[in-house]
Amino acid sequence: MxxxxxxxxxxxxxxxxxxxxxxxxxxxxxxxxxxxxxxxxxxxxxxxxxxxxxxxxxxxxxxxxxxxxxxxxxxxxxxxxxxxxxxxxxxxxxxxxxxxxxxxxxxxxxxxxxxxxxxxxxxxxxxxxxxxxxxxxxxxxxxxxxAFGAAAGEIAEVDEELDRLSAREREVMRLIARGYQYKEVAKELFISVKTVETHVSSVLRKLQLSSRHELTAWAMNRHLL
Missing domain, CATH: 3.40.50.2300 (Response regulator)
Structure with missing residues (x-):
């Protein structure tokens, strides 16, 4: 950054x-x-x-x-x-x-x-x-x-990378990839901003990604949003 x-x-x-x-x-x-x-x-x-x-x-x-x-x-x-x-x-x-x-x-x-x-x-x-x-x-x-073909809520049944994420991490991942700020994710999921930060760090680490932009591209390619 x-x-x-x-x-x-x-x-x-x-x-x-x-x-x-x-x-x-x-x-x-x-x-x-x-x-x-x-x-x-x-x-x-x-x-x-x-x-x-x-x-x-x-x-x-x-x-x-x-x-x-x-x-x-x-x-x-x-x-x-x-x-x-x-x-x-x-x-x-x-x-x-x-x-x-x-x-x-x-x-x-x-x-x-x-x-x-x-x-x-x-x-x-x-x-x-x-x-x-x-x-x-x-x-x-x-x-x-x-518009770009991402079906809302569709989850790939077989995806080794996706399987690394917990259910909560998937929820956080989708909102972050959609452009939500940390405080908006926290409000949507009824968790603290600190907890959101922890989940985002974990998601990026597990998926070997380095930014929100890469996360958005990753999620869109799998029709996860």
């Missing part, structure tokens, strides 16, 4: 000036905003010019072919950061419609959160996307899993 002071260069894309200003006030100094845009064309131009680490992107934007944020992502296919890694996109929208979520994820966004997210959680989401993790507001994760 990146140290909390590691700079992550951002571009903000939203057609509401006041909203972009509000987002700026929620960000700390380790997340410098290097550019802003209000429509598809200006967004593609500033992303190509500034080569940010993360683009915070609204899904409904004027311009382009009328597909909003999807047009921006497709217009920046192949764009890289100053370090040579792919530019990553995090959708931030008032919409929680399945078609909006699925559209930008299929185009290449690494995550999707709604504008009800708190400032602290937004900063965390940006940093996780910069590190390569997939990030979703919990209710939205199901849309993505369903």
């Amino acid at each position: 990146l140290p909390p002071t590691t700079p992550i260069r951002l571009v903000l894309v939203d057609d509401h000036t006041m909203f972009r200003a509000g987002v700026r006030t929620e960000l700390d100094t380790s997340l410098p905003v290097v550019g802003e845009a209000c429509d598809v064309e200006s967004a593609v131009a500033v992303i190509k010019a500034e080569r940010p680490d993360v683009v915070l992107l609204d899904v409904h934007l004027p311009g382009g072919d009328g597909r909003g944020g999807t047009d921006v992502i497709l217009g920046c296919a192949g764009c890289t950061t100053e370090a040579g890694t792919p530019v990553r996109f995090l959708a931030l929208s008032v919409s929680d419609a399945a078609e909006d979520v699925i559209s930008v994820i299929r185009a290449g966004a690494r995550g999707y959160v709604t504008k009800t997210i708190s400032g602290n959680d937004l900063v965390t989401a940006i940093r996780r996307v910069a590190e390569g993790d997939a990030v979703f507001s919990p209710r939205l994760a199901g849309f993505v899993l369903d």
Whole structure:
């Protein structure tokens, strides 16, 4: 995980000036905003010019072919950061419609959160996307899993790796892989945050995985979500 002071260069894309200003006030100094845009064309131009680490992107934007944020992502296919890694996109929208979520994820966004997210959680989401993790507001994760063929609640009958996990570890694993935060898992399962942390560490160790992103991919490949 990146140290909390590691700079992550951002571009903000939203057609509401006041909203972009509000987002700026929620960000700390380790997340410098290097550019802003209000429509598809200006967004593609500033992303190509500034080569940010993360683009915070609204899904409904004027311009382009009328597909909003999807047009921006497709217009920046192949764009890289100053370090040579792919530019990553995090959708931030008032919409929680399945078609909006699925559209930008299929185009290449690494995550999707709604504008009800708190400032602290937004900063965390940006940093996780910069590190390569997939990030979703919990209710939205199901849309993505369903769209990519993951059958909710389906458990593989024969899977040696899965058999290493206890029943409780499987419950925790599914929620973490869906994008839940530790405190949300604790509330859902009526256990403490410390217990969640212990289970997550055990799951990652048993499955020989190193991150939540790898855990999500592992679970989706087995249709466990």
